[in-house]
Amino acid sequence: MKRRTLLAVSAAALALSAGAGLAQDTTKVGFIYVGPVNDGGWSQHHHEAAMVMKDHFGDKIEVVEQASVPEGPDAERAMTQMALQGADLIFATSFGYMDSVINVAGKFPDVKFEHATGYKTAPNAGVYSARFYEGRAVEGYLAGHMTKSNKIGYIGSFPIPEVIRGINSSFIHAKKENPDVTMSVVWINTWFDPAKEADATQALLDQGVDVVLAHTDSTAPLAVLKEKGGFGFGQAADMYEYAPEPRISSIIDEWSPYYIERTQAVIDGTWESDNTWDGIGAGMVGIGEITGPVPDDVKAGAEALAKSIADGTYHPFTGPLNKQDGSAWLADGEVADDGTLAGMTFYVEGLTGEIPQ
Amino acid sequence: MDVSTINPALLVASLMVASTPILLAGIGELVAERAGVLNLGVEGMMITGAICGFAAAVHSGSPAVGFLAAAAGGALLSQLFAFLTQFALATQVASGLSLTLFGLGLSALIGRSYGGQKPPPSARLDLPVLSDLPFFGRAFFQHDMMVYFSLAIVVAVWVFLKFTRKGLILRAVGENHDAAHALGYKVIAIRMAAIAFGGACAGLGGAYISLIRVPQWTDGMTAGAGWIALAIVVFASWKPWRALVGAYLFGGITVLQLNLQAAGVNVPVQLLSMSPYVITVLVLVVISARTRSGNSSAPASLGRTFHATQ
Numbered sequence: 126m127k128r129r130t131l132l133a134v135s136a137a138a139l140a141l142s143a144g145a146g147l148a149q150d151t152t153k154v155g156f157i158y159v160g161p162v163n164d165g166g167w168s169q170h171h172h173e174a175a176m177v178m179k180d181h182f183g184d185k186i187e188v189v190e191q192a193s194v195p196e197g198p199d200a201e202r203a204m205t206q207m208a209l210q211g212a213d214l215i216f217a218t219s220f221g222y223m224d225s226v227i228n229v230a231g232k233f234p235d236v237k238f239e240h241a242t243g244y245k246t247a248p249n250a251g252v253y254s255a256r257f258y259e260g261r262a263v264e265g266y267l268a269g270h271m272t273k274s275n276k277i278g279y280i281g282s283f284p285i286p287e288v289i290r291g292i293n294s295s296f297i298h299a300k301k302e303n304p305d306v307t308m309s310v311v312w313i314n315t316w317f318d319p320a321k322e323a324d325a326t327q328a329l330l331d332q333g334v335d336v337v338l339a340h341t342d343s344t345a346p347l348a349v350l351k352e353k354g355g356f357g358f359g360q361a362a363d364m365y366e367y368a369p370e371p372r373i374s375s376i377i378d379e380w381s382p383y384y385i386e387r388t389q390a391v392i393d394g395t396w397e398s399d400n401t402w403d404g405i406g407a408g409m410v411g412i413g414e415i416t417g418p419v420p421d422d423v424k425a426g427a428e429a430l431a432k433s434i435a436d437g438t439y440h441p442f443t444g445p446l447n448k449q450d451g452s453a454w455l456a457d458g459e460v461a462d463d464g465t466l467a468g469m470t471f472y473v474e475g476l477t478g479e480i481p482q
Numbered sequence: 483m484d485v486s487t488i489n490p491a492l493l494v495a496s497l498m499v500a501s502t503p504i505l506l507a508g509i510g511e512l513v514a515e516r517a518g519v520l521n522l523g524v525e526g527m528m529i530t531g532a533i534c535g536f537a538a539a540v541h542s543g544s545p546a547v548g549f550l551a552a553a554a555g556g557a558l559l560s561q562l563f564a565f566l567t568q569f570a571l572a573t574q575v576a577s578g579l580s581l582t583l584f585g586l587g588l589s590a591l592i593g594r595s596y597g598g599q600k601p602p603p604s605a606r607l608d609l610p611v612l613s614d615l616p617f618f619g620r621a622f623f624q625h626d627m628m629v630y631f632s633l634a635i636v637v638a639v640w641v642f643l644k645f646t647r648k649g650l651i652l653r654a655v656g657e658n659h660d661a662a663h664a665l666g667y668k669v670i671a672i673r674m675a676a677i678a679f680g681g682a683c684a685g686l687g688g689a690y691i692s693l694i695r696v697p698q699w700t701d702g703m704t705a706g707a708g709w710i711a712l713a714i715v716v717f718a719s720w721k722p723w724r725a726l727v728g729a730y731l732f733g734g735i736t737v738l739q740l741n742l743q744a745a746g747v748n749v750p751v752q753l754l755s756m757s758p759y760v761i762t763v764l765v766l767v768v769i770s771a772r773t774r775s776g777n778s779s780a781p782a783s784l785g786r787t788f789h790a791t792q
Contacts (some may be wrong), residue, residue, distance in 0.1 A: 161590060161701030163597045193702060278744065311743040312751055318705035319696045321736070324500050328740040331492040343703075344598075347697045352603075352697065366598045477746045 144269050151187050154178070155212040157203055160317045166361040167316065167343035167378070167457045168192065169240070174380035178353040181385050185392065185451030188189035196221030201228055206235040213389045215239065216384065218269040219316070220285060226250055236398050238295045239331060239387060242287055245396050245466055253383055257287070258294035259434045260376030260468070261338070261440035263412055264358050265295030267374055268336040269302035270423045271356050278329030279364050280322060280339040280346060281312045284480045286469040293473045294441045295338055298430070300475055310478055319345035330355060347372055357415050368416040374427070375413030382408060402463065442466065447474035487745045493737065494621035498629050498697060501733025503528070503687040503704075506632050506792035507711035508725050510637055510683025515715055516643060517676035522578025523563050524684050524709025526585020531556040531685025532692035533589040536699045539689075545604040547792055549628065549689050556685020557678045559585055564677040567787070568670045574785050586702060596699040601698035604628070604694050628690050633726070636684065640722040652676060656781035656782070659788040669788050684708065710758075717762045717768055719779040732758040 156175050160168035172190065179188045189212065194203045200222045207215055208229060214237045217226045223243040230238045230250040239249035246252055258394065268277045277299055281288050292310055299306045309332060311325045322345040326337055336357045339346045344364055350357045350371035357363065359375025390396040403409040412431050415424045433439035444455030449472040455461060470482065501622030507524050514521050539548025563581045604626045608612070612623040643649040652672055655662045659669045691707065692699055710732055717731075720726035739754040769779060773787040 163590075163594070163701055165700060195720060309744045309746055311740055313740070314751065314755065315705070317702070319698070319700050319703040319709065320500075320503070320691050320705060321740075323696045324496065324737055325740050325744075327496050328744040329739065331489060331741065333495065333743045334744070343700050344698060345700075348600075348696055348698045374615060428570075478743070479748050481751050 128306060133228065133465045136352055144164060147348040151185060151247050151419075152182075152214065152388065153187045153189065153210075154388055154391075155204075155207040155215040156188065156190045157194050157200060157207070157215065157222065157223070158190065159215045160193060160342055162190070163412045164317055164342050165344040168218070168342065171216070171380055172376045174378075174384050175216070177381035178384040178388060181381075182378035182388065182392075183396065187309060197225070201225040202394045204229040204238075205232070205464065208236045212236060214388060214396070220283075221285060244400075246400060248398055251387075251398040251400065253387075253401040254287070255378060255409040257376060257378075257410055258290040258441055259431075260410045260412055261291040261405040262298045262434065263431050264338055264374065265298030265300075266302055267358075267415070267423065268295065268338060268356070268428050269306050270426075271373065272299075272303065272306060272336045274333045274335045275303065275307065276332065276334045277306060277308050277336040277338065278326075278332070279308055279310045280329070280337065280341055281310055281326045282316050282341050283314060284312060284482075285406055285481065289469050289472070289480060291338075291340055292425060292464060292476070293469065296475060296476055297446065298441065308476060310476070312481055313341065315341070319343040322346050323349045326350065327353070333470065356417070357481045363411075363413040365413065368409060368414075370417045372413075372418050373417045374415045377411035377413055379409050379411050388405055395448045397438030402467075404434065448472070449476055488741050491617045491620040493741055495624065496715070497730060497734040497737045498622075498625060500737045501729045502629050503690045503707050504714060505726060505729035506628075506635065506687035506690065506734060507684040507708055507712040508729055509632075509636055510680035510687075511711055511723060512681075512715045512720060512722065512725050513639060513643075513652070514673075514680035515784055516781055517652050517673050518659055518678055518781050518786065518788070519559045519567065519680075520574045520578065520785040521560065521563055521581070521677060521680055522575060522712065523560070523581025523585065523708075524578075524680075524708055525704060525706065525712050526582035526588075526665065527556040527559050527681045527684035528585075528691075528704045528708045528711075529589040529702065530559045530585045530592075530688065531611060533593045533596070533699060534685065534687030535689025536599075536692040537592065538560050539601045539693055540596065540599055543602050545602055545693055546640075548601065548693055549686055552685040552689030552693075553682040556681040556683070556688065557792035558681070559588070560677045560681025561674070563681075564674045568673055568677075571787050571789055574787070576654050581668045582708065590701045593699050593701060599699065601693050601697055603660065603697075614784045625693055628654060628686070628694065631688075632738075634684075636722050636726050643722065653781070656783055659783045659786070663788070663790055669790070673788070674741075683710070687711070713759065715763045717758075717765050719765065720781065721779070728758075731761070 158168040162172040189382050191203050216239045218241040220242045226240040230247045240252045242254040243252045296308045313321050322341050326346040326349040337357045347357045347367040356373050357371045360398040363375045440460040442461035444459040445457045448454045493743035535548040535552030538551030566577040567574050613619045655672050663669050714728040717728040743750045
């Protein structure tokens with residue numbers, strides 16, 4: 126008898142709590158970051174965008190975050206846990222989470238997933254990315270003008286299309302401004318390792334490089350440049366604390382409008398899997414203020430370049446362009462299509478070195 | 483481009499800088515392991531040292547104070563491990579791993595307000611004659627004091643372990659804690675001291691990264707250096723001089739491959755990156771082969787819990 130009462134009571138309690146859960150009607154939004162939320166770059170910016178979104182919605186949503194989640198099985202575990210804890214929408218913010226997102230999305234058809242910088246989608250998993258190569262064109266323009274040694278360097282994280290696009294875009298525009306320019310690429314096989322980023326910067330400086338572009342998440346390259354001289358750029362975040370030198374501009378990730386839009390879609394029940402790829406024009410890529418000893422005409426030129434990319438009159442990958450081996454890629458005036466850009470695995474002509482396989 | 487564009491003096495100079503954190507952490511762990519304690523918490527002690535040193539240096543304006551605080555922070559954290567393993571008799575492996583996780587969390591907590599700050603610059607050694615020597619001056623005599631201090635520690639540890647009575651006792655504790663105990667040596671006290679020394683050295687190694695190599699604070703900035711330090715101890719087969727060789731080999735290959743890439747030389751990056759580990763595996767194989775013939779270099783009581791029964 127007692128046991129039955131207990132069962133009845135617990136069943137009632139369950140029903141009540143379920144009812145309460147429905148009545149509350151908060152949307153739970155999860156975020157998974159590859160690095161710490163104060164890395165000064167990529168992860169921090171996603172986190173800050175998430176906080177902007179949280180302020181925007183107030184009590185209507187609940188935000189849960191998990192930082193420093195390694196790519197691979199850990200990511201799958203973290204996302205599964207979030208889904209089990211009732212997340213309605215999960216933003217996975219690193220390229221390497223791609224397969225994990227697809228796997229977990231298959232197991233939780235009612236949960237919506239958004240994967241940053243990937244290309245695999247599912248009915249409940251969309252992808253979003255920014256056209257950072259547009260911003261890197263502006264960086265390349267500045268690098269080409271500001272180098273005195275005609276040697277610029279690029280710290281690559283992983284040899285994936287996203288990074289290779291950035292290398293090509295910055296090199297093309299540096300070369301356009303300064304035909305003598307050469308670019309050294311150093312791959313470090315990590316998104317975040319300040320000591321290694323610092324060593325890579327030092328190695329480039331030892332080779333006579335005086336402008337360093339980085340595709341890694343910490344501010345270590347700028348810290349080294351500040352001490353040893355040379356110019357660099359803010360990456361993902363403005364990194365204005367290093368202005369006016371060595372930071373002469375930056376490309377900034379502007380994720381919050383997208384986060385607000387997609388969360389609103391989930392609240393409204395209108396969310397659909399999509400493939401978003403926006404750039405400077407749509408406000409997803411920001412160009413940080415151009416500072417330091419950049420001459421006024423160069424500054425104006427860089428801003429004009431950014432503007433022409435934003436309004437669509439100019440595309441950073443416009444022919445004539447050849448591939449590294451000299452074979453033709455884009456004819457005069459031809460513009461690269463998104464498919465080629467998304468799967469870019471080759472250097473353009475003039476770059477030396479090989480892309481690690 | 484070709485290899486000739488790499489300046490060997492600059493390469494040696496950056497090699498020494500890149501190797502110093504893992505050398506410091508490695509030599510500290512070596513002493514702990516010679517006392518029979520396997521502390522896998524090196525990464526946690528390093529990162530804790532990194533933030534303690536950073537915070538102290540920022541507030542005091544003195545890098546020296548920063549390094550002292552880093553050593554203290556690392557040593558203090560290591561005493562948590564010492565308590566767990568020496569008094570609570572917890573498993574060393576699990577305790578060490580949790581120390582790493584704890585250290586990562588603790589450092590992130592302490593470091594919350596230190597992002598974007600700049601530590602005071604560390605002075606470089608500037609000897610009138612030596613610094614001006616061609617090649618050698620740039621390669622060896624223009625470093626900060628910690629590089630030389632780390633080398634001094636290696637020498638001191640070597641002398642201590644090989645030539646002093648206290649070193650002999652420490653080794654005895656590591657080889658056979660029951661026998662050492664029977665002889666009247668205080669096994670637990672000796673091990674706690676060895677763990678503290680290991681923690682202090684790891685803390686210094688961490689602070690070297692946050693104060694000199696990168697000069698800034700970022701969460702998780704040691705990024706696995708502590709694990710490399712552990713590998714170096716095995717590579718060195720528990721001998722101080724070999725730890726020096728191992729650290730410079732690990733650090734050197736990292737720096738070399740970055741320089742080769744920067745010089746535009748086509749090298750299989752992954753191959754070079756993994757080569758120190760391959761060598762470590764080979765060393766392990768050699769060691770285990772020797773063990774079978776009854777001639778192991780690992781301390782015999784390594785990783786075993788000591789509980790006085792008599």
